[in-house]
Amino acid sequence: MSSMKRGLMLCFVVVAALYAIAEGTLQRRRADGITRLRWATDDNPARKVQTSLFATMTSGVQATVDPGLGGDQTKLIVQCATGTGPDVIDMDQQTMVSLVQTGVLLDLTPYARSMGFDANRTYPALGPALGMSGKQYRFPCNVWANCVIYNKRIFDDHGVPYPKPGWTYDDFIAISKRLRDTPSKSGDKQMPVANWLNLWFYEDMLIGHGGRLFSPDGLVSRLDSPEATAAMQLYYDMMYVHKIIPTAAESAALSSQGGWGSAGLNWFSTGKAAMILIGRWYIVQVPNYPNLQGSLGAELLPRVGDRASCGVIDSRASGVNVKSTHRREALEFLRYLASPEYSRVIVADGDSLPPNPGLARTGADLVNESVPDPAFHQPFVDAVKNARPLDISPFIDPAVVTRWLTEQIEKVENRIQTPRESTRYLASEINQTIRLNLERRPDLQQRFEAVTGQRYSPDWWRNR
Amino acid sequence: MERSPARATARFVTLCILGLLISLPFVWMVSASFKPRREVEEARIVPREPTTRNYPIVLNQIPDPVTHKRLDMAFGRWYFNSLFVAVAVTFLQVLTSAMAAYAFARMIWNGRDTVFLLYIATMMVPGAVLMIPNFQMMVWLRFLNTYHGLLLPAAFSAFGTFLLRQFMLSISPALDEAATLDGASHWQIFWEIVLPLARPGLIALTIITFLGSYQSFFWPLVMLNDTQLYPMSVGMLALDSSYGRQTELIMAATVMNIVPLIAIFIVFQKFLVKGLQVGGVKG
Numbered sequence: 001m002s003s004m005k006r007g008l009m010l011c012f013v014v015v016a017a018l019y020a021i022a023e024g025t026l027q028r029r030r031a032d033g034i035t036r037l038r039w040a041t042d043d044n045p046a047r048k049v050q051t052s053l054f055a056t057m058t059s060g061v062q063a064t065v066d067p068g069l070g071g072d073q074t075k076l077i078v079q080c081a082t083g084t085g086p087d088v089i090d091m092d093q094q095t096m097v098s099l100v101q102t103g104v105l106l107d108l109t110p111y112a113r114s115m116g117f118d119a120n121r122t123y124p125a126l127g128p129a130l131g132m133s134g135k136q137y138r139f140p141c142n143v144w145a146n147c148v149i150y151n152k153r154i155f156d157d158h159g160v161p162y163p164k165p166g167w168t169y170d171d172f173i174a175i176s177k178r179l180r181d182t183p184s185k186s187g188d189k190q191m192p193v194a195n196w197l198n199l200w201f202y203e204d205m206l207i208g209h210g211g212r213l214f215s216p217d218g219l220v221s222r223l224d225s226p227e228a229t230a231a232m233q234l235y236y237d238m239m240y241v242h243k244i245i246p247t248a249a250e251s252a253a254l255s256s257q258g259g260w261g262s263a264g265l266n267w268f269s270t271g272k273a274a275m276i277l278i279g280r281w282y283i284v285q286v287p288n289y290p291n292l293q294g295s296l297g298a299e300l301l302p303r304v305g306d307r308a309s310c311g312v313i314d315s316r317a318s319g320v321n322v323k324s325t326h327r328r329e330a331l332e333f334l335r336y337l338a339s340p341e342y343s344r345v346i347v348a349d350g351d352s353l354p355p356n357p358g359l360a361r362t363g364a365d366l367v368n369e370s371v372p373d374p375a376f377h378q379p380f381v382d383a384v385k386n387a388r389p390l391d392i393s394p395f396i397d398p399a400v401v402t403r404w405l406t407e408q409i410e411k412v413e414n415r416i417q418t419p420r421e422s423t424r425y426l427a428s429e430i431n432q433t434i435r436l437n438l439e440r441r442p443d444l445q446q447r448f449e450a451v452t453g454q455r456y457s458p459d460w461w462r463n464r
Numbered sequence: 465m466e467r468s469p470a471r472a473t474a475r476f477v478t479l480c481i482l483g484l485l486i487s488l489p490f491v492w493m494v495s496a497s498f499k500p501r502r503e504v505e506e507a508r509i510v511p512r513e514p515t516t517r518n519y520p521i522v523l524n525q526i527p528d529p530v531t532h533k534r535l536d537m538a539f540g541r542w543y544f545n546s547l548f549v550a551v552a553v554t555f556l557q558v559l560t561s562a563m564a565a566y567a568f569a570r571m572i573w574n575g576r577d578t579v580f581l582l583y584i585a586t587m588m589v590p591g592a593v594l595m596i597p598n599f600q601m602m603v604w605l606r607f608l609n610t611y612h613g614l615l616l617p618a619a620f621s622a623f624g625t626f627l628l629r630q631f632m633l634s635i636s637p638a639l640d641e642a643a644t645l646d647g648a649s650h651w652q653i654f655w656e657i658v659l660p661l662a663r664p665g666l667i668a669l670t671i672i673t674f675l676g677s678y679q680s681f682f683w684p685l686v687m688l689n690d691t692q693l694y695p696m697s698v699g700m701l702a703l704d705s706s707y708g709r710q711t712e713l714i715m716a717a718t719v720m721n722i723v724p725l726i727a728i729f730i731v732f733q734k735f736l737v738k739g740l741q742v743g744g745v746k747g
Binding site: 003004005008011012014015018019021022023026027038043045048064066067068074075078079081082083084086266267270272287288289290291 | 501502504505528530531536544545547548551552555556559595596599600603608611655659660663682685686689692693701702710711
């Protein structure tokens, strides 16, 4: 036998042996009569507790986490397109719009009230973001509105007083400058603010300035409004005029990781930044950083002028795959999300605010092992009262708007465009796309007529 | 043309700088894998307090010293899955590509070149476009969430067929004719004559396929729901969530993940370069 043949035979034997080992060592589930729901969500350690509690509360049904790739929806799209998608799907508001338009999500409205997970069971400000066109498509797993979390140890080290309730962006800038310019007692140097996710930073400032993404009917972008431009200008000024947040180049140089803003999270977590604008969910990772324990404070987002503090409210919320073969059990899972038991788990692990507002009336309700100080949690309770969801237009894919907005923010960060140029360009692009979408899609034309009460014509926008 | 020493030195220095730049991310990766968590974000290559703990933490041998909890990861299983799938795919793909290449290079049949062109044309179709049709076929075959679903679609390759066909075209047809006169069948010619002579091409394809399959990410991500079946590339997502990353653990896992790739590349790099060169110019 030639060496080639021997080699190939050997390879065949190795592959066969590996296959036998691989298949032989798989732990196969026996037919135990248990229905296993697939829950498409992020692979957070907190999910283990959440799924275990569900299993104990519902006999014969278990939920298993089916992780995707961060914000990438490829797995979800491919599986849902072929009818093999997960039973329960986590999503943000923008993803919900895409999934509704592609017919993936079940309309929960007929079930929500009778099963106890209608929009009245959660925070009033979040209600509009749970569905579209008067139908409910999801129920929150957690709810967040960003606040400023600060490291008291760094403030003390620099001799700078903590942020006070009612502070404005001017105060925020002044405090940041003091942190930057006052030498610390320890000799350590920190950046004042970890600018960890530029999109969220800007969106919070947009809402804080009273700006909007769209007109109430969703037909016109409002990103060229004075408020939207002022928010972009403030973001630019923080970077290049006040020098309190790292520039794009500085962020890139400082970041050892890249991707989804985690570098900023790590800067704050490792005590290299004094403040971060973020939701209560940040404290999930406090156990990983013992130095943070006992040194975290929080305050509402700064105000703009005489306006009340205000930012974006959003939620990681679950919907049901319309093709799920376990629809009843999936709806039971949503009922579980609305239960006080589930909300208690969220309170304990710190994964933002619980869906049930009855368990988050005061900061004292939210005290947990990681952060036992009620004063820390109170701003997050207050924040959801004034926060509002981002506008969604049915006439343009929200994912496209987000992508373009991020691109323009990056151009401002890199001084490729001025804030004014960016917001103008953005609004113009969005408006053109809305017109184009309307020209091409009769379903959108019908929606146009329903929204405006006028007959659609291709030059509708000339009169606006 | 005679080279001046100055030019040679300049070239050497430039290449050294480029080499350093290219290797810097790898050096950083290895360095970060030996850093404690509090040092990971520091812009220094050499750790102040180097530690090897990140490796046993990833391997689930010891709990995380900060949280006192073991990671919920089957790292060993994922490592095995990656190696198994890569080895099996490589074996199947090299075998099927060699057979197809023989048919396209050494056998004469009606429409051969047209079929070959059509087959090669499939290389022009982006993978993302084929994702849903391929996935749908796996669903029909009930291969979703199985090893078969990872192996079968990767067992055939237009690129591999093209590469080996180019090799086989470079082997003298006189050998086939002589063997045929001696009464050899196509199967014997394939096994006894053509395949041994195409060895550089087979090795090149083996390396390319192994590297590609070992690093494969999207297909396993989409095909698998059961964590037991995950390869390393998908399993490592467990260390990366929107709630923060443990960079030092990701780097330790990555170092262990790429060890087989680097080992294979070092051992076979001579064949890889040679194979690609020969495959590129003959035909």
